Amino acid sequence: MSVLETRDLRTYYSLVNSVVYAVDGVSFDIEAGETFGLAGESGCGKTTVAKSIMKILSDNGYIAGGKILIDGEDIVPLSEEDIKKVRWRKVSMIFQYAMNAFNPVLKVGDQIAEILFEKEGYSKDEAYDRVRELFSMVELEPSRIYDYPHEFSRGMRQRAIIAQALALNPRLLIADEPVTALDVVTQGKIIKLLKKLQRELNLAILFITHDLSVIAEVSDRVGIMYAGNLVEVGDVVRVFKEPLHPYTAKLIGAFPSIIGEKKRLEFIPGAPPDLSSPPPGCKFHPRCPYAKDICRKEKPVLREVKKDHLSACHFSGELDL
Numbered sequence: 292m293s294v295l296e297t298r299d300l301r302t303y304y305s306l307v308n309s310v311v312y313a314v315d316g317v318s319f320d321i322e323a324g325e326t327f328g329l330a331g332e333s334g335c336g337k338t339t340v341a342k343s344i345m346k347i348l349s350d351n352g353y354i355a356g357g358k359i360l361i362d363g364e365d366i367v368p369l370s371e372e373d374i375k376k377v378r379w380r381k382v383s384m385i386f387q388y389a390m391n392a393f394n395p396v397l398k399v400g401d402q403i404a405e406i407l408f409e410k411e412g413y414s415k416d417e418a419y420d421r422v423r424e425l426f427s428m429v430e431l432e433p434s435r436i437y438d439y440p441h442e443f444s445r446g447m448r449q450r451a452i453i454a455q456a457l458a459l460n461p462r463l464l465i466a467d468e469p470v471t472a473l474d475v476v477t478q479g480k481i482i483k484l485l486k487k488l489q490r491e492l493n494l495a496i497l498f499i500t501h502d503l504s505v506i507a508e509v510s511d512r513v514g515i516m517y518a519g520n521l522v523e524v525g526d527v528v529r530v531f532k533e534p535l536h537p538y539t540a541k542l543i544g545a546f547p548s549i550i551g552e553k554k555r556l557e558f559i560p561g562a563p564p565d566l567s568s569p570p571p572g573c574k575f576h577p578r579c580p581y582a583k584d585i586c587r588k589e590k591p592v593l594r595e596v597k598k599d600h601l602s603a604c605h606f607s608g609e610l611d612l
């Protein structure tokens with residue numbers, strides 16, 4: 292059984308005069324020990340997927356439909372009381388912009404230990420032992436638990452954030468842009484650490500980033516998101532080598548480090564749509580060089596075009612991308 296399965300997930304935000312269809316029918320799954328990369332331009336709904344799975348949407352956000360199965364249990368209908376048994380325990384998250392998540396006037400170790408003895412029934416000694424253990428897991432000196440956040444480099448702070456996310460032994464770790472604010476060398480170290488932890492703990496990881504070169508490095512499978520929908524899902528190497536969706540092909544073309552020696556950087560004309568009034572049919576059609584009549588009228592479904600390689604384009608498999 293998959294650790295996570297989303298089925299036709301729809302998450303919307305209500306505004307005074309409109310609704311933002313931020314996630315509009317997203318289905319994917321992640322196995323234990325697997326990293327699923329979720330990529331796409333800013334505003335396409337990646338963080339909204341993550342916050343839906345944690346059930347920590349802002350007040351105006353709500354799950355309008357679909358299922359989120361964690362170890363086979365649909366958490367969408369759960370009450371706030373029941374979701375507490377899942378959140379942080381089965382599913383944990385490293386937040387986008389988490390770098391400054393620690394309170395600057397409290398010691399890092401105290402902040403992690405406090406959760407354990409205040410909410411989890413650990414004695415103080417047990418809590419600090421666990422924090423030391425977590426620090427060694429993320430390759431921080433256990434003695435550093437008595438340091439303040441400002442005494443940590445950015446890389447060390449991100450390690451501490453990972454330690455905190457793993458405190459209650461989750462099965463699924465959602466990492467939302469976990470290396471975006473780091474320099475390339477530190478990025479590499481954090482990615483290596485996440486891979487090590489994944490092996491040791493058999494973690495399922497949902498790795499979110501807009502950076503395709505990072506996605507290529509960390510993922511087993513990827514989902515490419517556009518305007519609230521997955522447009523392509525498959526094995527990372529196959530998606531990057533033989534993309535089936537024009538949007539994926541354009542996105543890859545915009546990342547020189549992935550395409551290697553390609554002469555010219557591509558850019559995608561136009562901008563992503565306003566998600567409160569997306570275009571009819573395929574939401575990518577206004578920017579797609581291959582768009583035909585049907586694309587303006589009929590919404591393409593995500594379908595298996597090649598084995599285990601899905602795409603949501605009317606012409607997938609017919610285009611020379």
Ligand SMILES: Nc1ncnc2c1ncn2[C@@H]1O[C@H](COP(=O)(O)OP(=O)(O)OP(=O)(O)O)[C@@H](O)[C@H]1O
Binds near residue numbers: 313349351352566
């Ligand atoms: N609280 C909110 N109220 C209204 N709209 C929102 C809210 N939060 C997010 N949105 C909108 O929902 C859409 C998806 O946002 P989301 O943060 O999920 O995107 P993202 O892919 O994570 O972007 P980024 O790469 O910039 O982090 C965007 O159009 C965004 O403006």
Ligand SMILES: [Mg+2]
Binds near residue numbers: 337338339387467
């Ligand atoms: Mg985001």
